[in-house]
Amino acid sequence: MKYFIAAYQKLRNIYMSQSSMENDLPMICPSLRVYENEELELLKPQSLLNDEQKKALSIIKKQNVAYELNSVPISPNFWDLNPNNALFDIYRDILDKNNLKNLEENLDQVIANKSTVLYDAKNNETKEFKAYKKYQTAHETTVNTITTHLELFDGLDTEEEKTNWNDQLVNLNNLKALSFSEWKVKGYKDIIEKELARINKISDADLYLAMAQNAKNTFNAAEKTDVISNASIHDINFIPYDFMENESGWTNMRLEKAELESLYTEAKNSNENLPSEILSIDYDESVIQAVEFDYSFVHLKRNWFNKNFMFSELFDWKETKKISDGNTISSDFKLPAITKAMMLFKNLKIILDPSITNETVNNPNQLIYFGPLILKQQLFVNKNNNQKFLKAITNVRTIKSDQLNSLTRKTETVESAKIVSAKPVVAQPATETMKANPVLYNKINVLNNVKNIKAVTPAPVQPTPVKPVTPIIATPIKIPGIFVPIKFPIPITPTGSMVQFRAFDKINNDPIYKCSISIKGTNNSRIYEIETNELGMINQLIPVGEYSVELRVDDYAVLNQNFSVVNTNPMNLDYKLQREEIKFKSFFLVGMICEKMPKIPVNQ
Structure with a gap:
């Protein structure tokens, strides 16, 4: 965790020196x-999605990630996922409870007194205004029909049902587009709304009412139409928008040991927005010589x-819980801050001391941590400079697997303990000549390797209230290093087979370099995460048992198969991957860079 904090401190310093605003709060x-x-x-936004299948998938999947990135901080020391404190729900509550309930009635009264486009001499609605309301209602009805249709997806089982559901969705969207066109043409939409805009500019009060009403209408529309509208409540516009596809906005960085130590000391001494529990731990990460990664700030x-x-001074809030005092980040306030930008990194490499051996890394009775990350138990060697390094586990299924979750719960930290290496029984060191490709990761709760901290099993984020996870440490702890023993070691099976895994292109039989191979025991708790070398192969000692294997690499379809080890005879397993x-x-x-909210309301 020590050098993980140092890497965060480096990114914090860069952001604060280059692009920070007065209310920015890195956490x-x-x-x-x-x-x-x-x-x-x-x-x-769906206007930026070119794949129709992705558009359909986004309807169901995107809300989980949206809830995570819209979690409002409730601690001055750290930011973390808190679905119970999502910006959606807080903003909705503010819109509903800030005395806007009579807003439409007040606005109608102003309009009635001043507009001849909306009301005639007898104070009756004009035919244009009546048509506007009629076609507005028709459009809202089609939107509500789509919302109801979206709720049916979770109950579908077969591919045929899902195909029919998607066809109906396309038809409903066409009806929605048609109703909008009728509203615009037959409902005099532009004329009426232009008149409303003119009236709303008459006074400061009207301007405030218009702004508040617009905020409420925009939010309500996004909630109703959900992902069907480009203003969907779950949409996020990323800046830079293309950081996922290319290197736009990314910068490579390498931090040597001396700088890592200095950065950690700086973080510990300044203690700015960092949990004191984490800083009080005595870390020993002497085996790490440097850390290399690419970073980006994504708004x-x-x-x-x-x-x-x-x-606005006209904004009125009568609820007991204040919105913000402009200073305190706490659950005592409704909206003390919002998330503004992500501090991201990728292509992580942990450069090790030259004395570290394959035997030290390939110990089946330990897990290897870099802060909250769990690293592969495979030693990589850079051909150009012979530096040894580690990579993080990349397979999302492995990270979410019962096997790995069980092992993370069993890791313990023993004060002043010495790590004893196991016999050299696992993967050979892999050489590398180019930068590793970015790969998939998932969620593992931080500090699983710290004693007295309750581990949290990763689960898909649901938009339902849950208690936020707060790190709690009873007493100062001494961490023996990045190699953390498993409390109840897996019994080492005396019999096993040296298995050679080989990955080839299905068309031309070329070997595939850097193919990630994830092996999980189906009748035991074994897990192996390895990568192929330049020859497309890697050796691994596998105990007798039943296993599933997943191979994946850029530009190829994922391949899933099963295999069995029945005796100690060497095995060769060849896999042909299809281009995709x-x-x-x-x-x-x-x-996360958060934006601290000013005092709200300003007149209280």
Whole structure:
């Protein structure tokens, strides 16, 4: 965790020196939050999605990630996922309870007194205004029909049902477009709304009412239409928008040991927005010589969120819980801050001391941590400079598997303990000549390797209230290193087979370099995460048992198979991968830049 904090401190310093605003508040994310390229791409407005299948998938999947990235901080020391404190729900509550209930009636009264477009001499609605309301209602009816149709998806089982559902969705969208066109043409939409805009400019009060009403209408429209509208409540506009597809906005960085130590000391001494519990731990990460990664600051923009109306002196808030005092980040306030930008990194490499051996890394009775990350138990060697390094586990299924979750709960930290290496029984060191490709990660709760901290099993985020996870440490702890023993070691099976895994292109039989191979025991708790070398192969000692294996690499379809080890005889397993236009990318969330809200209301 020590050098993970140092890496965060470096990114914090860069952001604060280059592009920070007065109310910006960088906060570390003390749990592992990793986002796949596909997850983040679904958050884009649908106008930016070219794949129709992705548009359909986004209807169901995107809300989970949206709830995570819209979690409002409730601690001054860290940011983490808190679905119970989502910006959607807070903003909705503010719109509903800030005395806007009579807003439409007040606005109608103003309009009635001043507009001849909406009311005639007898104060009756004009035919244009009546038509406007009629076709507006018709359009809202089609939108509500789509909302009801979306709720049916979870109950579908067969592909035929899902295909029919999608066809109906396309038809409903066409009806919605038609009703909107009728509203625009037959309902005099532009004329009526132009008149409303003119009237709303008459006085400061009217301007405030218009701004507040617009905020409420925009939010309501986004909620009703959900992902059907480009202003969907779950859409996020990323800046830079193409950070997922290319290197736009990314910068490579390498931190040597001396700088890592200096950065950690700086973080510990300044103690700015960092949990004191984490800083009080005595870390020993002497085996790490350097850390290398690419980083980017990705800003979050929301079309449905408008905070400006809350800054007006006319804004009225009578609820007991204040919105913000302009200073304190606490659950005592409704909206103390919002998430503004993600601090991301990818292509992580942990450079090790030259004395570290394959035997040290390939110990089946330990897990290897870098902060909240769990690293592969395979030693990599850079051909150009012979530096040894580690990579993080990249397979999302492995990270979410029962086997790995069980092992993370069993890791313990023993004060002043010495790590004893196991026999050299696992993967050979792999050489590397180019930068690793970004790959998929998922969520593992931070500090699983710290004693007295309750581990949290990763689960899909649901938009239902849950208690936020707060790191709690009873007493100072001494961490023996990045190699953390499993409390109840897996019994080492005396019999096993040296298995050679080989990955080839299905068409031309070329070997596939850097193919990630994920092996999980189906009748035991064994897990192996390895990668192929330049020859497309890698050796691994596998105990007798039943296993599933997954192979994946950029530009090839994922391959899943099973195999059995029945005796100690050597085995050769060949796999042919089919070409497919696909990229496996993932991004680690190191911290979040939050924007501290000013005092709201301003007159209280």
